[in-house]
Amino acid sequence: MQQTSAYYQAVERHGVTRFLEVNPLLRDGAFFYLCTLRYLFHQKAPEHAWHSSRVGQQVGLILDPSAAFAADLHDIGKLGIDEAILNSKQRLTPVQFVEMQRHNEYTRELLRRVEPHGFPLLSTMAASAHDYRRRRRMPITFPDRRRNDPYLAIVAQVLQACDAFDVFIHGRPYQPPIEFEEALDKLRQLRIEQGLVEEIRDSHRFRTRSVA
Numbered sequence: 001m002q003q004t005s006a007y008y009q010a011v012e013r014h015g016v017t018r019f020l021e022v023n024p025l026l027r028d029g030a031f032f033y034l035c036t037l038r039y040l041f042h043q044k045a046p047e048h049a050w051h052s053s054r055v056g057q058q059v060g061l062i063l064d065p066s067a068a069f070a071a072d073l074h075d076i077g078k079l080g081i082d083e084a085i086l087n088s089k090q091r092l093t094p095v096q097f098v099e100m101q102r103h104n105e106y107t108r109e110l111l112r113r114v115e116p117h118g119f120p121l122l123s124t125m126a127a128s129a130h131d132y133r134r135r136r137r138m139p140i141t142f143p144d145r146r147r148n149d150p151y152l153a154i155v156a157q158v159l160q161a162c163d164a165f166d167v168f169i170h171g172r173p174y175q176p177p178i179e180f181e182e183a184l185d186k187l188r189q190l191r192i193e194q195g196l197v198e199e200i201r202d203s204h205r206f207r208t209r210s211v212a
């Protein structure tokens, strides 16, 4: 997958430069708030929290640290979802499914608060993991008003693909995992950008080798 120069300019604009402009005390407070949310998420729903962490690691091997940080927090809104739904061993009922989907708005709400304090676009990037996703039948895109931002479009696509891949190979409480090669084939059917599946394959191998 080819990152454009606009992508690198956006990393610079959204990342390092803005980071230096904020009040360090507020930035540290915001960081502490995020660490607390993350800690609570691991306490409440460890399986879901580890999934988020793995997606963050994988995105970090493909993109930049801001995108990895957002990916690590992309499911943090599940803090607002009933544990019975999060840990259900049965396929979710339509009502439960709708409730589960709401975690994306909670993610956006929880993360939006820190954006002015050194974490620009954090909520937008994190929530893009699930925004407008119709993984099985439609191409993965980033269709809201930011569709012309090449950085966010790439982040959304990589995050969605890494999220889907992790769910394939680790399963869900109600859904068994599938084999690595089969998961890659399923990703190829998602009409994602050329080369991204190979990057996911390589980064997964690298990641699992380095933690083994």
Ligand SMILES: [Fe+2]
Binding pocket: 051, 052, 055, 074, 075, 129, 163
């Ligand atoms: Fe996820």
